Amino acid sequence: MSGIVGVLSVRGEPADRPLLQALTQQMAFRGPDAQHTWVDTSVGLGHALLSTTPESARERQPLSLDGKVWIVADARLDARGELVSKLLSARQACPEGAGDAELLLRAYAAWGEASLDHLLGDFCFAIWDGNRKSLFCAHDQLGVKPFFYAESKRWLVFSNTLDCVRQAAGGASLNELSVADFLLFGSIRDASGTIFSDVHRLPPAHALTWCDGRLSVKRYWTLPADEEIHYKRSGEYVERFRGLLQVAVKDRLRTDRAAIALSGGLDSTSVAVAARQAGIQHLYGFTVVYDKVIPDDERHYSGLSAQSLDIPVQYFVGDLYVTARPRDFPRVRYPQPDESVLAPLEAEFHKLASSRSRVLLSGEGGDLGLSLSNSHFRRLLQAGRYGRFLRDSAAYAIARHGLPPMGVRTLLKRRFGVCDPWRVDYPQWLNPDFEARWQLRERWSSNNEAPSTTHPHRPEAAGELLAPLWQNFLESYDAGYTRASVEVVYPYCDLRLLRFLFSIPPVPWTVDKCLTRTALRGWVPEAVRLRPKTPLAVDPNLVYVRNNWDTFSQAPANVGAYLDLRKYGAFLKSPAAFSESNCQFTVRPVMLSAWLNTAAV
Secondary structure (H helix, E strand, O other): OOEEEEEEEOOOOOOOHHHHHHHHHHOOOOOOOEEEEEEEOOEEEEEEEOOOOHHHHOOOOOEEOOOOEEEEEEEEEOOHHHHHHHHHHOOOOOOOOOOHHHHHHHHHHHHHHHHHHHOOEEEEEEEEEOOOOEEEEEEOOOOOOOOEEEEOOOEEEEEOOHHHHHHHOOOOOEOHHHHHHHHHHOOOOOOOEOOEOOOEEOOOOEEEEEEOOEEEEEEOOOOOOOOOOOOOOHHHHHHHHHHHHHHHHHHHOOOOEEEEEOOOOHHHHHHHHHHHHOOOOEEEEEEEEOOOOOOOOHHHHHHHHHHHHOOOEEEEEOHHHHOOOHHHHHHOOOOOOOOOOOHHHHHHHHHHHHOOOOEEEOOOOHHHHOOOOOOHHHHHHHOOOHHHHHHHHHHHHHHHOOOOOOOHHHHHHHHOOOOOHHHHHOOOOEOHHHHHHOOHHHHHHHHOOOOOOOOOOOHHHHHHHOOHHHHHHHHHOOHHHHOOOOEEEOHHHOHHHHHHHOOOOHHHHOHHHHHHHHHOOOOOOHHHHOOOOOOOOOOHHHHHHHHOHHHHOOOOHHHOOOEOHHHHHHHHOOHHHHOOOOHHHHHHHHHHHHHHHHHOO
16 A cells, blocks of 8 residues: 655656655655655656565565666555466566566566556556656556546646645646536546546556657456356355455465454455465454444444454444534545545544554455346346246245345336436535536436446446446545555455356355355354344434534535525425435535535635
């Protein structure tokens, strides 16, 4: 979880060394171990190191092997042994203990921009090729590592830290469409957009190149549509799942010490089991609990999991954050507005975890890998696979004691307008000029459609995995938001594991997470293994709104360009403002206003 930054003069002017040094120092919270810069005429690179592996402790970036091709990277590569074997076959020497940045450089030397076809892991990097006078940057396939950039007539600036790019770009005006997305959906729906009009995101699985004064961005990877896997024995699915999860954890923990966000649910517990199986001796659990304001069983179930795996666990009580007053929020500075009242909680939680380890394991992503597609049964009928339909329907009925979901009810409701999205929930308090300028009613309708892809087995899950909402979620756990010196790793986002999970027969293995429950048999208490899916009983934002109803008596004036303040004020005085279905619309303008007060835009 190192910090990277770069400044390139597109006119060939000397790079601004003081600016580069200031930006690198600004990222010291990302990399407290060392901060270094390199400048060569019109280009400069900066790096702030957080050492999380034995190899990175010996590595210094910016890095070059020949003095002409330089790299800065925030990278953790998977399958390093396989990559090294490929490099040796390509006649690239790989010294023992080579760091990930060096392997990236050698991969570029062997295959150029095609090196991305050989990389697995979480990474973003920038390579300046002095021989070609070109810049080559890339973002990992699922967007675990963020990457931002801004281009002007004079400069191209890039970093994995949004604030650095914004500062180097001399400030930036707001992107009105991103503001609209925040008010409507709570996050930005453009994979390449940020809250600032002149600062862009490099989308996941995309590469950026600059050469001869031209910048281009292109996709280099798409999720493969593998054939469905059919093993002879059901136990083979479980064995393969256990093996891949263990490899995913082991590749992310090239250390003997790690923290884990241990909720007591199936995903985080399975990651904890895999970490123990991988030989991680020093594992420390951290659990967010609510003791008073929200009904919550996390303390009980995480305690059972931790005790069975001999993991010490520390509880982080979230009640205070849910009951905080709105005046507390302007003190929190985020690179982009955040709708969640729990954002300060997440920041403090990550800082607490960093006191034990520089790597924090997370079970996030398990729901995507093991969710049953709503269209599975309908697609079987449409394809004329009646035998498979009957077998899967029977298996589902036995497991869930009910009929399989066909999606027919939802289709009928949409067909006859029963659940028209904007007439039911669309907020009526937007500024009419703002609304018309960006055609927000149409955007609301189109963006409320479920994301999907052409993936043959898991179209909805694949669509969610590649959607901007998932990218936004990962960014909210990145150090650019939390400012905690800890790298969050997601074993369930391992491409090898995901491809397997997306290729297994959905029934029975994804029904009620049958695969995970079977794999955990004998490892954790039955109460944990058989625990039903239990999200928070109440939306924390709803609790916050109801506890602070008196503070919402008037609309914040600094959002008048986006809101009809009279209508929003009337909305705040209505019961709808404090209902479960509308509480987000109550909170978002307030959170946007609080962010504007700290962002100085």
